[in-house]
Amino acid sequence: MTVVTVSPQVVAGAAQSVAGIGSTLQQAHTLAGPATTAVVAAAGDEVSAAEAALYSSHGQVFQAASAQAARFHTEFAQALGAAGGAYAAAEAAAIDPLQTVGQAVSIANQNVPHPLRPKSGTLTASAIT
DSSP: OOOOOOOHHHHHHHHHHHHHHHHHHHHHHHHHHHHHHSOOOSSSSHHHHHHHHHHHHHHHHHHHHHHHHHHHHHHHHHHHHHHHHHHHHHHHHHHHHHHHHHHHHHHHHHHSOBTTBOTTSOOOHHHHO
């Protein structure tokens, strides 16, 4: 059987790291955009113009693909953050009933007569005999 342990704090930290990576990538793509989508021809001939147009079109395709990847990345970071919140909420919901049950069992045990538990709450030699 496989056991998975999840720490909501670690998941939340990972979500923040992933979001930071996305922000850094977005800045890099924004800075590279003009240089890759509008390549200037090296010379005035038609071959240079055709090469510049080809490289510009590749740059535009790359920028479109990176924009799509950035949207996916943002959604992934949001989903990761939401998962961390869901784990934290599930842990809180699981702990509260367990504490209530533990308190109920403790109270029930105090009310059950036991030969080794004197009514005063202290264990004495006379209570054992």
